[in-house]
Amino acid sequence: MRERYQFGDVEARWQERWEQARLYQAVEDPGREKFYCLEMFPYPSGNLHMGHVRNYSIGDVIARFKSMNGYNVLHPMGWDSFGLPAENAAIKNKIPPARWTLDNIAQMRGQLKSMGISYDWDREVASCLPEYYRWTQWLFLQMYKKGLVYKKKAAVNWCPGCNTVLANEQVVDAACERCGTAVQKKALEQWFFKITDYAQDLLDSLETLTGWPDKVKIMQDNWIGRSEGARIHFALEGAEGPAADLPVYTTRPDTVFGVTYMVLAAEHPLVERIIAGTEYEEPVRAFVRKVQGMTEVERTSTELEKEGIFTGAYAVNPMNGEKAPLWVGNYVLLEYGTGAVMGVPAHDQRDFVFAKKYGLPIRAVIQPEGETLDAETMTEAYTGDGVMTRSGAFSGLGNREGMKRVAAHLEASGSGGATVNYRLRDWLISRQRYWGTPIPIVYCEECGAVPVPEADLPVRLPLDVEFLPTGESPLNRSPEFYETVCPKCGKPARRETDTMDTFACSSWYFLRYTDAKNDRAPYDAAKARYWMNVDLYIGGVEHAILHLMYARFFMKALNDLGLTDTREPFQNLLTQGMVLKDGTKMSKSKGNVVSPEEIIKKYGADTARLFILFAAPPERDLEWSDAGVEGAYRFLNRVWRGIYQLLTENPDMTKMPSGAPEGPLSKEDQQMRRLLHGTVQKVTEDIQVRFNFNTAISAIMELTNGLYLYKESPSKHWGVLREVTDHLVLLLSPFAPHIADELWEATGHEGFVYRQAWPAYDRRILADVDEVEMVVQLNGKVRDRMKVPAAISREDTEKAALALEKIRDAVGGGTIVKIVTVPGKLVNIVLR
RNA sequence: GCCGCUGUGGCGGAAUAGGCAGACGCAAUGGACUUAAAAUCCAUCGAGGGCAACCUCAUACCGGUUCGAGUCCGGUCAGCGGCACCA
Numbered sequence: 001m002r003e004r005y006q007f008g009d010v011e012a013r014w015q016e017r018w019e020q021a022r023l024y025q026a027v028e029d030p031g032r033e034k035f036y037c038l039e040m041f042p043y044p045s046g047n048l049h050m051g052h053v054r055n056y057s058i059g060d061v062i063a064r065f066k067s068m069n070g071y072n073v074l075h076p077m078g079w080d081s082f083g084l085p086a087e088n089a090a091i092k093n094k095i096p097p098a099r100w101t102l103d104n105i106a107q108m109r110g111q112l113k114s115m116g117i118s119y120d121w122d123r124e125v126a127s128c129l130p131e132y133y134r135w136t137q138w139l140f141l142q143m144y145k146k147g148l149v150y151k152k153k154a155a156v157n158w159c160p161g162c163n164t165v166l167a168n169e170q171v172v173d174a175a176c177e178r179c180g181t182a183v184q185k186k187a188l189e190q191w192f193f194k195i196t197d198y199a200q201d202l203l204d205s206l207e208t209l210t211g212w213p214d215k216v217k218i219m220q221d222n223w224i225g226r227s228e229g230a231r232i233h234f235a236l237e238g239a240e241g242p243a244a245d246l247p248v249y250t251t252r253p254d255t256v257f258g259v260t261y262m263v264l265a266a267e268h269p270l271v272e273r274i275i276a277g278t279e280y281e282e283p284v285r286a287f288v289r290k291v292q293g294m295t296e297v298e299r300t301s302t303e304l305e306k307e308g309i310f311t312g313a314y315a316v317n318p319m320n321g322e323k324a325p326l327w328v329g330n331y332v333l334l335e336y337g338t339g340a341v342m343g344v345p346a347h348d349q350r351d352f353v354f355a356k357k358y359g360l361p362i363r364a365v366i367q368p369e370g371e372t373l374d375a376e377t378m379t380e381a382y383t384g385d386g387v388m389t390r391s392g393a394f395s396g397l398g399n400r401e402g403m404k405r406v407a408a409h410l411e412a413s414g415s416g417g418a419t420v421n422y423r424l425r426d427w428l429i430s431r432q433r434y435w436g437t438p439i440p441i442v443y444c445e446e447c448g449a450v451p452v453p454e455a456d457l458p459v460r461l462p463l464d465v466e467f468l469p470t471g472e473s474p475l476n477r478s479p480e481f482y483e484t485v486c487p488k489c490g491k492p493a494r495r496e497t498d499t500m501d502t503f504a505c506s507s508w509y510f511l512r513y514t515d516a517k518n519d520r521a522p523y524d525a526a527k528a529r530y531w532m533n534v535d536l537y538i539g540g541v542e543h544a545i546l547h548l549m550y551a552r553f554f555m556k557a558l559n560d561l562g563l564t565d566t567r568e569p570f571q572n573l574l575t576q577g578m579v580l581k582d583g584t585k586m587s588k589s590k591g592n593v594v595s596p597e598e599i600i601k602k603y604g605a606d607t608a609r610l611f612i613l614f615a616a617p618p619e620r621d622l623e624w625s626d627a628g629v630e631g632a633y634r635f636l637n638r639v640w641r642g643i644y645q646l647l648t649e650n651p652d653m654t655k656m657p658s659g660a661p662e663g664p665l666s667k668e669d670q671q672m673r674r675l676l677h678g679t680v681q682k683v684t685e686d687i688q689v690r691f692n693f694n695t696a697i698s699a700i701m702e703l704t705n706g707l708y709l710y711k712e713s714p715s716k717h718w719g720v721l722r723e724v725t726d727h728l729v730l731l732l733s734p735f736a737p738h739i740a741d742e743l744w745e746a747t748g749h750e751g752f753v754y755r756q757a758w759p760a761y762d763r764r765i766l767a768d769v770d771e772v773e774m775v776v777q778l779n780g781k782v783r784d785r786m787k788v789p790a791a792i793s794r795e796d797t798e799k800a801a802l803a804l805e806k807i808r809d810a811v812g813g814g815t816i817v818k819i820v821t822v823p824g825k826l827v828n829i830v831l832r
Numbered sequence: 833g834c835c836g837c838u839g840u841g842g843c844g845g846a847a848u849a850g851g852c853a854g855a856c857g858c859a860a861u862g863g864a865c866u867u868a869a870a871a872u873c874c875a876u877c878g879a880g881g882g883c884a885a886c887c888u889c890a891u892a893c894c895g896g897u898u899c900g901a902g903u904c905c906g907g908u909c910a911g912c913g914g915c916a917c918c919a
Contacts, residue, residue, distance in 0.1 A: 215913085218836060222915050229919085250919060263919090302833075302917055331917045341919045350917055423918060544914080614857070615844060621912095623844065627858055634871095635857085641872085685848080695846065698856035705856090775852050780900035782852055820899050826851055830899045 001647060001746040005640035007604030011738040015116055023754055024118040026074040028530045035071035036531050037063040038510055038570075040539030040547070041078045041125075044104040045085060048111040050579040050586060050612070050624065051540065053596045057609040058576060058618050058693070059538050060117045064734040065687050067118070068758035074531050075118050076513040078125035079105050082133075082436045082502045084162060084178060090435075090467045097435040098463050101128055111597055115605045116738055118754065123516040127505035132512065133437040134458035135522035136505050139554075141440060141451050142561050148194045151449060155267065155334065156428055157296075158186040163472065164432045165190060167501060168425050169223075169546045174296035183296050191430040191439060191498065195553045199224055199422040201567075202552055211572030213619070216544040223545050225423025227251050230407045232342065232416040234262060234315040236274070237323060246270065246315050246326075249337030249421050252347060253410070254402035257391040258365035259322070260355065261343040262315045263308060263329040266291040268339045271311065271328055280312040284328060291330045299330070306331045306354045317342075318415035319406070320392060329354065337421055345381065346373065352381035365390050366399050427550065429501040434465065434473045436499030444486035444493040453487050459495070473497060506547055507554035510534050510569055528564060533571045538618075541575040548573070574691060577621035579612070586624070594624055606736035607633040613693040613735055636739055639704055639732065643725055643743055646711060650718060654748025658722040666715040672706060673765050676724050679703040680761035683731045693735070700731050722747075727759045775826040776801045778810055794821050801827040 018024065039059040042052055056077075063075040079101075086097035093100075105126060112119070125132050143149050157166040161181030165188060170177045195202075203224045206217045229251035236244045246262070264271055266288045275281045287309040291299070298304060308329035315326050324343070331350055332341055345355035346364040355362050364373035366386040373382055388394050388402045397405060410416030430439060438459040440452035452459055462481045465474035475481050475497040486493040508522070514531040515523035539547075548570070555569040578585055581592040599608045611632035616622040646653055660673060679699050686696035707724050710716055725747055733740035733753040740753045749756075769790050774797065776784045784806045788797060798819050801807060811831060820828040 215836065219914055222835065225915080225918070227918075248919080252919080300917070304917075306917075329917095331919090333918065336918045344919090348919065350919075421918080423915090541913085617845085620838095620845095625844070625858070628844070631857055637871090682848095690848070692846095692848085694844090695848090695856080698846075701856055773852095777851085777900075780851090780898090785852080818899065820851090822851060826900090828851080828899055 005637050010742045011604055014738045014741045024120050026120045029072050032072040035066040036074045036534045038534045038537050041080050044079045044081050044108055046104040048596045054579055054612050056117050057612055061734040063118050076123040077119040080506050081126045081128035086435045091469055114600055123513050125512050125516050130458045130460055136437045137440040137457050144451050148557055151191050153189050155185045155187050156190055157183045167428045190428050192426040192428055195427045198553050198556050199424045219544045220549055227421050231419045237314040247338045248340045248342045253406040254399040255344040255347045256319050258344040258346050258363045259317050259324050259342045260361040262324050262326045263332050263341050265332040265334040265339040267334045274311050274313040278312050284309055347381055349381040430498035432473050433499055434475055439496045439498050441496040442493045447486055447488040450488050503550045507550045536572045537570040538574045576618045579622050581624045603633045606739050610735050614697045617692055617694050656718045656722045658726055659719050661717055661719055668713040668715055669717055669720055672710040675706045677761040677765045680759050730759050772824050777828040797821055
């Protein structure tokens with residue numbers, strides 16, 4: 001063993017040995033309990049950043065800890081390697097996306113290997129390779145057959161920056177989440193996954209995800225946006241049959257007698273029909289154009305003044321037969337509910353504002369207790385509970401009860417009924433981009449959209465394509481790609497040139513890892529059954545909605561297809577915080593990026609990992625500190641030096657039996673062993689129960705400090721020292737695996753630390769205390785401390801406390817009201 | 833607007849079931865070793881008062897419950913995150 005810790009040599013040597021021994025290769029073994037530890041696979045941008053280092057360090061602690069605790073661990077890594085940056089790089093640098101991506105993967109794989117994470121590299125996947133995306137296409141086809149994929153013309157989010165449509169989830173503040181360009185609405189034919197079929201399921205099973213942070217579940221809950229209400233079919237005056245049907249959705253069916261007007265969304269298909277050939281035609285069209293001319297931001301802003309225009313038509317209220325004027329308004333969304341709302345100014349603030357502006361009548365039909373609303377004097381809508389009035393047979397009912405009765409009445413009369421509505425929209429998956437999984441569909445003049453037969457998969461992306469700066473997908477200009485024949489009738493046909501949203505690729509990769517090399521199926525059912533579910537999934541909270549909900553949807557759909565055994569992919573979820581520098585996220589533009597590569601070069605991977613795990617608990621944001629890294633480095637050196645000094649002092653130490661000697665132990669021996677076993681307990685629980693790696697590491701630091709003290713003690717015992725150093729190395733190994741293996745070998749052991757059993761602690765040693773220090777309080781304030789025998793009775797404790805000089809003085813002539821004693825901890829004397 | 837989270841030394845953070853506030857680390861200061869430096873080791877390190885033993889105050893703020901509150905309850909303020917003209 002060298003005197004100084006030379007991390008460079010140590011880390012390189014052990015990484016090589018691990019690889020040669022195939023130490024981290026996972027093999028199915030039904031006789032052993034498995035543990036599937038997964039970190040979100042990265043996009044291969046070219047360089048690892050500190051967020052990655054944090055993510056994978058956290059995962060590696062768990063994977064190593066579980067392995068040492070006897071689990072058969074699966075810990076894979078791969079690449080989410082389709083996506084726009086590859087195309088942008090191709091346009092900018094004239095490098096084909098495939099080469100750019102594969103070069104980046106090679107580079108990042110090297111960086112990742114220098115971190116010494118316990119990955120089974122045999123299971124590596126890259127979603128951009130045909131061996132992988134073939135199965136993404138296959139799954140698409142299974143879902144297509146099941147009716148979970150469909151195409152429709154819809155007003156979709158179009159990003160002019162990326163030249164593609166976006167999913168709802170990818171629009172943030174009416175801008176593209178990727179490039180920040182303001183999103184436009186365009187009516188286009190697009191492919192959708194029918195995630196709304198699973199809205200209730202996705203919502204209900206959130207409750208079963210007990211290992212997920214509440215925060216994430218609440219965000220998904222909000223996103224799904226379930227609301228209960230009623231559908232009410234108004235009738236268009238002067239129309240017959242289905243043409244007269246004007247359904248609205250409302251959460252307040254109890255206010256239906258307060259309807260004084262109706263509003264349609266600007267894009268509502270009814271608008272054109274009712275104005276055609278009337279005097280309203282021109283002004284209404286002008287209004288609609290004005291609304292459509294606004295950007296998404298303007299249109300959806302709550303600041304936008306509510307405006308509308310009368311269409312000349314009327315709708316009949318099915319509850320009372322009243323006529324209500326039909327308007328078009330800028331505050332009604334086509335995509336939510338039915339795209340039409342009933343206007344109840346007295347009990348909805350938006351309607352109130354609208355009615356005031358256009359002089360529409362206001363009719364109060366819910367009266368709050370002890371008050372009487374008067375339409376003339378109201379200054380805002382009353383949205384609370386109350387008693388129904390002017391509501392025909394329903395007058396006098398409490399409005400909560402009224403909601404149910406009105407819904408029941410609508411149901412009975414065939415003009416509506418109770419219904420549930422969701423904000424969740426179907427998942428738009430087609431992208432007008434090149435670097436993605438081709439959608440396996442062929443368009444035939446005769447047969448329409450025909451799925452590509454499974455035997456013809458994969459539909460390969462052509463690699464010899466040319467990129468134009470317009471950003472237009474080269475697939476549209478590649479006849480050798482799109483020219484094909486119809487699988488059904490054999491006539492010439494055209495391939496779909498849209499590709500899939502990359503979130504489709506990442507919605508099932510965790511299944512592929514269970515059988516990554518399978519070329520006959522996406523995965524073997526038995527293997528997936530053995531490894532699934534993912535026991536712990538670790539990644540950034542920014543995926544709380546998008547990726548995590550899509551993956552849940554896939555799992556449920558695949559389960560309904562008979563392809564999986566469970567309906568949820570991730571048993572436990574750990575959302576890690578960001579890595580900050582100077583209080584903000586590291587970014588090139590701010591110039592505050594710390595490169596993992598440089599840190600590893602300067603201090604080694606163990607130091608980088610240790611610092612990042614020590615600086616904050618995983619869920620919290622972490623402030624990068626160069627001085628803190630130095631501290632972590634010093635600590636590893638301190639461990640090294642301590643063990644080196646012991647081995648120098650007594651080279652035979654490596655042959656000593658570990659543990660306490662026979663016979664009575666010195667006070668120092670006992671203290672050392674209690675500290676050791678207490679540390680084992682704390683570190684074990686911190687990792688296993690709480691994921692508090694920072695406190696686990698601080699406990700190991702305290703143990704090291706204790707070791708330094710003990711090794712200077714004249715009565716030190718080499719068996720105890722051996723026990724301490726062995727356990728210290730094992731406890732440290734999930735955090736700093738290279739130095740741990742080196743020290744393990746140096747202290748005379750064979751085999752990898754990874755294969756050792758996690759140290760156990762002995763409760764008897766922890767309990768073997770003959771004297772404890774107790775706090776003595778007066779009225780809850782600490783006044784003194786005392787040492788008492790551990791086995792002391794309550795009475796004797798109180799006697800001892802009262803006998804203390806300070807306490808005697810303080811009690812003086814006062815009256816003791818009572819004494820509260822917590823055995824082994826404190827005595828509180830209550831005086832008055 | 834709705835929903836949620838977080839406020840503790842100079843800094844990162846600890847206090848795991850209501851029981852010693854500030855573990856561990858960083859920074860800082862003083863000292864030892866050294867010709868010197870680095871490394872290492874020792875000591876001090878929330879604020880105020882006192883020669884001292886010690887005392888008072890202190891976990892964003894105000895109040896409550898309790899023998900005892902960083903922790904529980906009610907309110908206020910600040911910061912962060914999600915959703916948002918969702919009928």
